[in-house]
Amino acid sequence: MELDTLVQSLLDKKRNSPLSARELAVLAAAFRLTMFDVLHDRGTGHWGGASSAAELTTALYFNRMQVNPNDPHWDDRDRFILSKGHASMNLYTILANRGYFPVEDLPGFRKLGSHLQGHPSMKKTPGVDMSTGALGHGLSIGVGMALAARLSGKKFWTYVLSGEGCLNEGQTWEAMMMGAKYRPERLVMMIDFNKVQLDGTMNDIMPLDSLVDKFKAFGWNVAPRAFNGHDTQDILESFTWMDSDGAWPKAVVYDTIKGKGVSFMEGKSAWHGAPIDDKSFAEGRPQLVADLERKEAAL
Amino acid sequence: MSIAMRDAFGAKLAELGNTHPELVVLDADVSSSTKSAIFGKAFPNRFFNCGVAEANMVDVAAGLATCGYHPVVNAFAIFLALKGTDQIRNVLCYNHLPVVVAGAYGGLSDSFDGASHQSITDIAIMRAMPNMEVIVPADSRQAEQALEYALAQSGPVYIRLNRNAMPELPESPDFAQRKVITLRTGTCVTIAANGITTSMAMKAAETLAAEGIDAEVLTIPFVKPLDGAGLAASVRKTGKLLTIEEHTVVGGFGSACTEALAREQLSYRYDAVGIEDCFTETGAYDALLAAYGLSADAIAQRVRNLCR
Numbered sequence: 189m190e191l192d193t194l195v196q197s198l199l200d201k202k203r204n205s206p207l208s209a210r211e212l213a214v215l216a217a218a219f220r221l222t223m224f225d226v227l228h229d230r231g232t233g234h235w236g237g238a239s240s241a242a243e244l245t246t247a248l249y250f251n252r253m254q255v256n257p258n259d260p261h262w263d264d265r266d267r268f269i270l271s272k273g274h275a276s277m278n279l280y281t282i283l284a285n286r287g288y289f290p291v292e293d294l295p296g297f298r299k300l301g302s303h304l305q306g307h308p309s310m311k312k313t314p315g316v317d318m319s320t321g322a323l324g325h326g327l328s329i330g331v332g333m334a335l336a337a338r339l340s341g342k343k344f345w346t347y348v349l350s351g352e353g354c355l356n357e358g359q360t361w362e363a364m365m366m367g368a369k370y371r372p373e374r375l376v377m378m379i380d381f382n383k384v385q386l387d388g389t390m391n392d393i394m395p396l397d398s399l400v401d402k403f404k405a406f407g408w409n410v411a412p413r414a415f416n417g418h419d420t421q422d423i424l425e426s427f428t429w430m431d432s433d434g435a436w437p438k439a440v441v442y443d444t445i446k447g448k449g450v451s452f453m454e455g456k457s458a459w460h461g462a463p464i465d466d467k468s469f470a471e472g473r474p475q476l477v478a479d480l481e482r483k484e485a486a487l
Numbered sequence: 488m489s490i491a492m493r494d495a496f497g498a499k500l501a502e503l504g505n506t507h508p509e510l511v512v513l514d515a516d517v518s519s520s521t522k523s524a525i526f527g528k529a530f531p532n533r534f535f536n537c538g539v540a541e542a543n544m545v546d547v548a549a550g551l552a553t554c555g556y557h558p559v560v561n562a563f564a565i566f567l568a569l570k571g572t573d574q575i576r577n578v579l580c581y582n583h584l585p586v587v588v589a590g591a592y593g594g595l596s597d598s599f600d601g602a603s604h605q606s607i608t609d610i611a612i613m614r615a616m617p618n619m620e621v622i623v624p625a626d627s628r629q630a631e632q633a634l635e636y637a638l639a640q641s642g643p644v645y646i647r648l649n650r651n652a653m654p655e656l657p658e659s660p661d662f663a664q665r666k667v668i669t670l671r672t673g674t675c676v677t678i679a680a681n682g683i684t685t686s687m688a689m690k691a692a693e694t695l696a697a698e699g700i701d702a703e704v705l706t707i708p709f710v711k712p713l714d715g716a717g718l719a720a721s722v723r724k725t726g727k728l729l730t731i732e733e734h735t736v737v738g739g740f741g742s743a744c745t746e747a748l749a750r751e752q753l754s755y756r757y758d759a760v761g762i763e764d765c766f767t768e769t770g771a772y773d774a775l776l777a778a779y780g781l782s783a784d785a786i787a788q789r790v791r792n793l794c795r
């Protein structure tokens with residue numbers, strides 16, 4: 189769990205200001221390494237979807253969201269719902285490093301008695317705004333939170349992060365209809381579009397092209413292009429688009445790679461939730477270290 | 488006869504809207520049936536018609552509940568219990584969120600619409616969920632009391648409502664104590680009635696009294712938490728129990744009673760009135776209930792058999 193001093197200095201710096209794209213890239217690489225280490229160590233958990241969202245959640249929590257780790261229930265905080273709750277290791281790594289609980293808790297992931305449950309629990313883990321795990325719930329809950337903001341005159345944002353497999357659930361499309369009916373402000377659906385589900389590729393399991401057209405047809409304001417969900421500069425540009433004028437609610441599609449960072453795991457449904465064995469760990473880890481070093485050098 | 492339970496519930500929702508600014512109401516395109524439309528008319532900003540999408544509605548309510556609101560979701564009991572099960576279990580109950588799940592047209596009360604609309608498994612489903620409280624009001628006044636009670640809780644409550652008008656029972660000022668309510672004291676047999684079967688039980692008890700069978704009648708709106716001690720006190724005295732419910736006999740009110748008594752190590756004679764693990768059908772409400780064993784006459788006969 190040891191992060192190097194450069195990463196530590198970025199975490200310290202974050203207390204005062206949002207981080208730049210390059211700084212975010214370093215953090216995301218470091219967090220991805222942490223996820224890989226813990227998932228290997230624990231022999232349980234979901235690597236593929238945790239890795240594919242590393243830059244997205246890092247950018248949200250270290251550049252954009254207004255939150256207060258010392259007061260996780262602050263009424264005016266921005267909300268985040270990890271609709272693809274199996275990526276819990278990603279969220280826990282982010283929350284720990286953002287200061288909600290000690291990073292020393294991370295190795296307890298999925299242990300009996302740990303507050304780090306298999307899937308996120310808002311009753312157990314500080315900073316988790318909504319328990320998830322059963323797919324398909326996130327957007328409906330997000331619509332409810334955004335409507336609550338409207339009713340109470342608050343200005344907080346609600347971000348929902350979903351995978352395309354999560355979108356297979358019909359409930360998501362119910363929520364899209366409701367979102368288009370009430371048009372709650374500051375509700376953003378972010379899609380981690382890695383095109384690989386549990387059993388296979390999206391095209392084999394449930395083709396969704398064109399996702400953008402589907403959201404448009406349901407009356408959402410969809411970002412005019414897909415952003416690169418591993419390029420922190422591009423993610424920051426998507427944030428700029430979120431801030432631009434335009435109808436609510438908004439949706440953004442991010443092109444990502446499942447299992448990103450370990451070449452032989454990338455794009456493979458086999459690495460959706462398989463334990464990381466020692467051999468794959470030994471071969472994969474140097475790639476993640478090299479990526480982190482590359483990004484540190486580019487600072 | 489009181490006013491129809493749905494009318495009483497809808498009017499109470501609107502009334503409580505004045506005193507409870509945190510109260511928001513959601514419906515799934517049946518607000519003119521559930522009568523939540525009365526609230527919608529009075530408080531249009533706090534009313535959300537979610538369309539025919541019960542699952543989404545429950546989770547939207549959950550989102551509102553995490554931000555300080557106390558939502559009441561309305562739809563037909565059968566569709567809430569079946570199409571919203573995952574949302575009620577994994578979101579409302581798991582997170583102990585203050586959301587009132589108001590199941591309209593419970594039991595066979597949507598009688599003419601037939602089996603597809605008759606809710607005979609909702610109590611079994613709802614009571615199986617950790618953190619959920621389950622209330623089945625026996626008349627319109629109890630429905631109002633159930634709503635007042637539920638809005639004072641910090642977690643989820645399921646209220647199983649009836650569509651129709653039914654005889655009024657004596658008011659129970661202690662409703663919110665969640666106890667067994669004794670409507671008639673007796674010594675020979677305990678009749679534990681759930682929901683609208685209570686008035687049938689009272690009528691049966693009168694008939695039986697004339698025959699020398701002195702029945703104790705309990706109405707038990709709180710299926711969960713169940714007042715096992717209160718029930719046991721009566722059964723210890725009478726040694727016989729008949730449970731009555733407008734629901735399948737599998738997993739519902741009768742099951743809750745016998746589970747509780749088993750833990751009290753009581754031995755007693757028992758019979759259960761309810762839907763006998765089958766699907767029901769179309770018909771006029773009273774005739775339909777009677778066809779499935781839910782009438783004062785049928786109940787009296789079951790008591791006679793039990794006391795034989």
Ligand SMILES: Cc1ncc(C[n+]2csc(CCOP(=O)(O)OP(=O)(O)O)c2C)c(N)n1
Pocket residue numbers: 236237238240272274275321322323324350351352353354355380382383384385386446
């Ligand atoms: C309701 C429900 N059904 C099935 C599952 C099992 N499951 C977990 S993840 C997953 C596939 C998810 O795919 P996607 O949303 O694209 O996630 P990602 O590829 O980003 O990890 C499935 C089927 C579940 N968690 N919930």
